[in-house]
Amino acid sequence: MGVRDLFGVSGSSFKHRVEVITGLELRLDRLLPGFSTALEIGLVPAALTASVNEEDRSSFRPYLGVSLQYKFAPGVFGDDLNLLARLITAEAEGEPYEGQVAVGAVVMNRVKSQQFPDTVREVIYQKGQFSSLPKLPRTVPAESAIRAAREALAGKDPSKGALYFYNPKLSSLEGLRFFASSGLEVTVRIGNHIFLK
Structure with missing residues (x-):
């Protein structure tokens, strides 16, 4: 009232x-x-x-x-859907749909976190965070990645609050060492990705 x-x-x-x-x-x-x-x-x-x-x-x-x-999530701007969908395609193509949404959710969780930048673009382009960054400009977003990006931007989070993810089969030795010694908590495993916070 x-x-x-x-x-x-x-x-x-x-x-x-x-x-x-x-x-x-x-x-x-x-x-x-x-x-x-x-x-x-x-x-x-x-x-x-x-x-x-x-x-x-x-x-x-x-x-x-x-x-x-x-309702758009905080830190979301006009081209964020396309950029996030390209990142999801580059990082999680071939992964289950839920895993694609979870990759997008990690970006959104970072936008909300004090430890990371405040916008989708700044989170994605933060130095040393996503190995697929060099190929993003050439990446054409898959339809499933566009849907997954929409869900992540709207707040869906199958990653259970994760701020990081990695694929142990594709990670560098340096990346594997980081995650093994970081003390981060595993929140969920989806497909080939392990999500942590």
Whole structure:
């Protein structure tokens, strides 16, 4: 339940500017990550509606509204979907779909973490973090990677909060030593990747 000042100011004819609202928001994350729908019921001053006679100008009229909304994660900008999908393709092509989403989730977890940069682009281009970085400009994102990137950007996280991942079959000796001695906790194994935080 709430009150909205329709014009952003309050004054002597306050009743003609205020809308009384109540509503219900339904998150659709399980079906459509990042989406929600809202049902809003409210009273709007009759003076703001068309074809109102003079004696009804001080009354309120009910209305019903339905909306569909999409919420981007913090640190997400216009080309982040494409960039993240290219990274997922380069790092996790051939991995199970859940593993592709998890690779995207690692990037998003880093965006939220104080230990890493604040945007998707800065996280991906941070020096020494992703071995596939040199081939990203030439990588064409796979359809599954685009879907996985959308889910990761919307907050889905099969990595269980991981900040790192690696494939022991493809990692360098230096990388294997780092993960073996880092003291990081394994959160999940998906396909050939091990996820850690």
